[in-house]
Amino acid sequence: MSNLQGKICVVTGATAGIGRMSAHRLAEMGATVIIVVSRNPRKCDEVVEAIRQQTGNPAVEAMPADLSSLQQIRALARRFLDTYPRLDVLLNNAGAIFTSRQVSVDGIEMTWALNHLSYFLLTHLLMDALKAAPAARVINVSSDAHLMGTIAFDDVQFERRRYSGFGAYSQSKLANVMHAYALARRLEGTPITVNALHPGAVATDFGKNNSGVWGKLFKLFGRFTISPEEGAQTSVYLASAPEVAGITGKYFYRCKPKPSSRASYDVQAQEKLWRLSAEMVGL
Numbered sequence: 001m002s003n004l005q006g007k008i009c010v011v012t013g014a015t016a017g018i019g020r021m022s023a024h025r026l027a028e029m030g031a032t033v034i035i036v037v038s039r040n041p042r043k044c045d046e047v048v049e050a051i052r053q054q055t056g057n058p059a060v061e062a063m064p065a066d067l068s069s070l071q072q073i074r075a076l077a078r079r080f081l082d083t084y085p086r087l088d089v090l091l092n093n094a095g096a097i098f099t100s101r102q103v104s105v106d107g108i109e110m111t112w113a114l115n116h117l118s119y120f121l122l123t124h125l126l127m128d129a130l131k132a133a134p135a136a137r138v139i140n141v142s143s144d145a146h147l148m149g150t151i152a153f154d155d156v157q158f159e160r161r162r163y164s165g166f167g168a169y170s171q172s173k174l175a176n177v178m179h180a181y182a183l184a185r186r187l188e189g190t191p192i193t194v195n196a197l198h199p200g201a202v203a204t205d206f207g208k209n210n211s212g213v214w215g216k217l218f219k220l221f222g223r224f225t226i227s228p229e230e231g232a233q234t235s236v237y238l239a240s241a242p243e244v245a246g247i248t249g250k251y252f253y254r255c256k257p258k259p260s261s262r263a264s265y266d267v268q269a270q271e272k273l274w275r276l277s278a279e280m281v282g283l
Contacts, residue, residue, distance in 0.1 A: 004031035004240055008084050008133075010126070012036040012067060012118070013094025015047050018141070018199050021232035022091055022239070023060070027051050029240060032059040034084075036076060036094070038066040067094045067118040068104040070281055077125035086132035089239045092119040093141045095172070101163035108280065109157035111165075115172035120179055121281040135191040135245060138183065139238045142176035142196045142251070147261045149174030151273055175273060177251055177260045182270040184249030193248035195238055196260070199231040200253070 009026045013019040014035035027033045033051070037044045044062040051060045065076035080087070095115045104113040119140055123130075130136040149170030155161055158168060180196040187194060237255040238244055251260035263269065 004029040004088075007031045007088040008034070008086060009089040009091065009239065010034045010036060010080065010087060011091045011093055012122070015043055018231040018235060019091075019093040020047060020051075022093065022235045023047075024051050024055060025232060025236045026089070026239060027055040027057040027060050030057065031089070032084075033057075033061070034080065035060070035062050036065055036067065037062055038064065038068075038072075038094075066105075067122070068106075068108075068110055068114040070106050070117070070121060073118060073121050074125065077122060080126065081129055084129065086136075087126055087129035088133045088136055090123060090126060090130065090136070090138045091141070091235055091239060092123065092139065092176075093235065094118060095141065097165055097169045099165040101158055101168075109159075109168065111168035111172050112156055112175075115169070116175040116179070117277060117281055119176060120277045121283075123179075123183065124281075124283060130192055131190070133192075135193075137239060137244075138180070138192065138194040139235060140176040140180045140194070140196040141199060141235060142180075142260075143169075143173040144198045144253070145170040146173035146177050146264065149261070150263060151175060151178070151269060153272060153276065156276070174261065174264060175277075177264040178266075178270045178273050179277070180251075181249050181264065182274050185267075185270075187248070191246075193244070193246065195244075195248060195250050195252060197234045197238060197252040198258075199234060 004026060009031045011019055011023040014023040015037045023033050023035045041064060044064055048060050048062045052058055063076055063079055065072040067073060098110050102110040104110055123138055151171055151174060177196045180194050184194040234252050234255050238252060250257040
């Protein structure tokens with residue numbers, strides 16, 4: 001097991017599933033782990049306490065933030081920068097699927113706000129802390145759902161076309177991969193690496209925020225999935241393995257690089273997405 005003693009790691013969406021398991025594993029390796037969670041503060045405290053006790057590592061802290069809110073992402077970044085001198089690992093893991101169209105406090109379609117814009121803005125705001133680390137790693141948890149995704153540049157928020165939960169989700173997961181590639185290109189020649197990954201079909205609380213038939217389907221789907229421990233393997237590998245030091249701009253599954261969709265490699269589309277995202281988050 002890699003030794004992460006002295007490393008500072010941020011894991012978003014870490015109250016359950018692969019986010020929580022990733023945070024647990026990184027803490028086990030001796031890292032200082034900051035988990036970013038948006039649910040109730042009591043749940044945050046319980047998760048932190050459980051990870052501390054199970055790993056014997058007291059250096060685990062929660063920073064609550066609703067990652068669908070641009071204001072809360074900014075407040076989170078300020079709090080982190082005021083508290084820590086640098087950031088060694090940023091694991092962008094938070095995400096959800098919404099079967100009916102919802103909007104964030106900023107009036108942005110919720111899937112796009114939470115699954116893509118939170119990755120984009122938080123990474124941007126923590127860039128100085130990443131640059132202050134000897135060799136920082138940025139990891140975007142995407143999904144093979146991106147293979148079916150297209151970025152509808154004229155309507156990313158499903159304002160004019162009929163809303164599709166899976167359509168919105170697969171679009172956001174494609175955006176995660178394209179963001180990783182565009183950022184890796186911008187950071188070429190620096191010691192910071194940026195990669196994306198598919199965790200596999202994982203048995204988590206994912207999708208259970210939906211009611212009715214959809215909620216039941218996600219529960220049923222859970223019977224055919226891998227455990228959160230297995231699902232977290234690639235995230236933890238990219239965060240800690242010495243052999244991926246210096247490897248950047250790749251898409252991983254089961255701890256190995258694999259090709260992502262053809263659409264994800266379109267540099268012009270990546271740049272268009274970058275400009276659109278920057279505009280939407282007010283950069």
